[in-house]
Amino acid sequence: MRPAFTETEFSIVRFDGDKERARKVYEGFQPLLAEDIAETILFVATRPPHVTISDVVIYPTAQSDFHLVNRKS
Secondary structure (H helix, E strand, O other): OEEOOEEOOHHHHHOOOOHHHHHHOOOOOOOEEHHHHHHHHHHHHOOOOOOOOOOOEEOOOOEOOOOOEOOOO
8 A cells, every 4th residue: 555645643753743844844735645555555455355455555535646735825
């Protein structure tokens, strides 16, 4: 699974506990939430035995590529 911008505590850790700086990462758009990823994992894990899901790519609506995000000002 390769989720894109997903709001988790990772940004807080990434910026050494600076919550304001971490919040700015997601400013101007609605990122994915941990719940979005968890629901997808549950879906994949509960497919019948004859189904193989080999890859999942999830982007929030505002993100069209890994680095391209449509942020509202």
